[in-house]
Amino acid sequence: MTKIKNIPSSKITPEHIYNDRRNFIKNFGLILSTTALSTFTSKTFAALNALPSYTQSKDTDKDRLSSFKDITTYNNYYEFGTSKSDPHEYATKLKVDPWSITIEGAVNKSLTTDIDELVRQIPLEERIYRLRCVEGWSMVIPWVGIPLNSLLKKVSLTGNAKFVEFVSLKRPSEMIGQKDDMLDWPYTEGLRLDEAMHPLTILAVGLYGKVLPKQNGAPIRLVVPWKYGFKSIKAITKIRLVEKMPISTWMKANPKEYGFYANVNPEVDHPRWSQLTERRIGESVLSPRLKTQMFNGYQKEVAHLYQGMDLNKNF
Ligand SMILES: Nc1nc2c(c(=O)[nH]1)N[C@H]1C(S)=C(S)[C@@H](COP(=O)(O)O)O[C@H]1N2
Ligand SMILES: [Mo]
Numbered sequence: 001m002t003k004i005k006n007i008p009s010s011k012i013t014p015e016h017i018y019n020d021r022r023n024f025i026k027n028f029g030l031i032l033s034t035t036a037l038s039t040f041t042s043k044t045f046a047a048l049n050a051l052p053s054y055t056q057s058k059d060t061d062k063d064r065l066s067s068f069k070d071i072t073t074y075n076n077y078y079e080f081g082t083s084k085s086d087p088h089e090y091a092t093k094l095k096v097d098p099w100s101i102t103i104e105g106a107v108n109k110s111l112t113t114d115i116d117e118l119v120r121q122i123p124l125e126e127r128i129y130r131l132r133c134v135e136g137w138s139m140v141i142p143w144v145g146i147p148l149n150s151l152l153k154k155v156s157l158t159g160n161a162k163f164v165e166f167v168s169l170k171r172p173s174e175m176i177g178q179k180d181d182m183l184d185w186p187y188t189e190g191l192r193l194d195e196a197m198h199p200l201t202i203l204a205v206g207l208y209g210k211v212l213p214k215q216n217g218a219p220i221r222l223v224v225p226w227k228y229g230f231k232s233i234k235a236i237t238k239i240r241l242v243e244k245m246p247i248s249t250w251m252k253a254n255p256k257e258y259g260f261y262a263n264v265n266p267e268v269d270h271p272r273w274s275q276l277t278e279r280r281i282g283e284s285v286l287s288p289r290l291k292t293q294m295f296n297g298y299q300k301e302v303a304h305l306y307q308g309m310d311l312n313k314n315f
Contacts, residue, residue: 066139087215144206161241190246264296
């Protein structure tokens with residue numbers, strides 16, 4: 001399923017090149033050489049960060065990449081406010097270096113690792129995924145990250161590991177939205193173990209070949225392409241292997257509207273709106289809405305995970 005090739009660091013694809021390619025949205029699995037992006041704070045990463053931004057091509061393919069500008073200025077990240085422009089404005093204050101991440105719970109040996117160290121040990125890959133927000137918009141984003149399963153394989157799981165719980169940073173001095181208790185901080189999310197181990201599930205540390213911008217969840221965030229965007233928790237500090245299904249932030253805030261699975265599913269409406277179509281951010285307001293695809297287009301890869309389940313109940 002995943003096509004993997006080694007590519008030299010000079011080949012990290014700039015925006016205009018991505019946009020010349022078609023049929024690319026699915027699981028584009030290039031492994032970048034580890035020397036290309038060896039550490040989060042390395043000179044190489046700094047150099048990548050300094051690349052000039054590329055002009056969006058005139059390509060009319062509806063699945064062309066969203067622009068770097070849209071991806072980094074239209075965000076959901078309630079730790080920095082509820083409006084789409086707040087994260088871009090306020091996340092600059094967040095300190096992301098140094099940053100460590102702890103894996104604990106139903107493991108034989110818990111692990112605390114620095115992000116730099118993690119990126120040194122696991123080869124980075126580039127994946128182009130569509131992010132479909134539950135609110136009805138979507139973007140196409142070229143992530144750089146590691147498969148979550150390669151990290152989970154580093155700790156030996158006990159038989160009690162049935163679910164994975166993710167915990168974001170809680171630091172109200174730098175996250176101004178946390179002064180408001182509209183959500184129960186820290187933001188948390190969860191996956192079933194088999195969803196977490198699925199090869200499409202990644203932890204992203206970059207996008208467009210650059211270090212992950214703070215508003216997109218630096219230094220490390222989850223991306224689960226067949227689920228609504230709210231599952232892709234940002235600024236992760238803890239990963240806990242647990243026996244019972246974790247109650248995530250949005251489930252707790254509004255269990256009638258946000259379920260644990262949150263699989264993209266045009267056939268199951270949100271209680272307040274339809275999920276049949278989506279608006280691609282960056283497209284003209286006059287362009288027609290796009291049809292939302294079952295499992296966001298990954299039906300072949302993930303439908304088996306939910307066989308026999310009533311997706312109306314397990315929304
Ligand atoms: N910690 C945290 N993670 C979060 C959120 C948040 O408010 N806090 N918002 C989620 C929602 S609703 C979406 S749609 C995506 C948006 O990711 P993006 O801003 O990189 O497009 O992040 C998700 N991860
Ligand atoms: Mo979202």
